[in-house]
Amino acid sequence: MADQRLEVWCAGKDWCPITTTTTLIGRKWHPVILHRLLENGPLGFNDLKTEVDGISSKVLSDSLEDLEEKGFITRHVVNDKPVRVSYELTDLGESLEVVIFAMRDWGMEHLKPPEPT
C-alpha cells in the first residue's frame, strides 16, 4: 500500500501535510518531470530529456531514481537492443495530478508575457 511506504515521510514533520508534500516533490525538476509524464504518458529517458528543457543527463537520472524510490514512477526495460526503457507514473504518481496542474495553471495565468496594447 502507498500509505505504508509513505509513513516514513511523516515522521518528525509534526504531520504538516505541506511539509511532507514538499519533501517528496520539492526538488527542482520533480514537478516538471511529473508534469511531462502526466501529459504525455510513459516516456523514455531521452524523451524526458527533450521534454524537460535544460536538464542534464546526470540530474535527470538522479531525479528519476529519487521519484522511483519514492513510489511515484516505475522504470521498465522495454527493449534490449537497442536498450529502451519506459518511465511511467504509478497510481500514487497520478494522484499528484491536481497539485501539478495547479502549479501549471498558476504559472500560466500569472507568468504569461504582457499582451501588446
Add this chain to the structure above:
Amino acid sequence: MADQRLEVWCAGKDWCPITTTTTLIGRKWHPVILHRLLENGPLGFNDLKTEVDGISSKVLSDSLEDLEEKGFITRHVVNDKPVRVSYELTDLGESLEVVIFAMRDWGMEHLKPPEPT
C-alpha cells in the same frame, strides 16, 4: 501590475509554467509560510515562527524577505514600542491558494497515519 513584476521570472525558462512556479515558491519553507498566512490571516514574526514548526529565526527572516521581494507578501510595522510587524498576503499571494491547498490536500490524503484495524 503583477504581470509586469513577474516578467523577470519568465525569461530563459522557456516559458514552462511549472518551472516558473517552482522557481518562485520552491524553497523549503515557502509553501508552509504561505499556507499559514492563508489560513490564519496576517501574522507577526513570532506568530509565524510558532506556526511554522522547526524553522529558525534566520531562515524565517530570509524566507519572508524573499517572499516580499517577489510580491507575495507585504511587511508592515504595526507598533513601535514594542516593535510589532505584520506580514500579510498580497493579491498575488492569495492567488496561490489553489496551489497551496492542493499540496495540503494531497498531503493529508496520502500521508495520514494508518488507521488501526
Add this chain to the structure above:
DNA sequence: CTGTATCCACAACGATACTG
C-alpha cells in the same frame, strides 16, 4: 518582539566526458 551576524554543512545542481 523582531530580527541580524557569523559560521558551518551539505544536498543538489551543473558541466563535461565517457560507456555498453
Add this chain to the structure above:
DNA sequence: CAGTATCGTTGTGGATACAG
C-alpha cells in the same frame, strides 16, 4: 539509447549568539 563517472560550485538551510 540510456545512462555513469568525476568534480566543481553554490544556494539554502541550520545552530548559536547577540541586538535594537
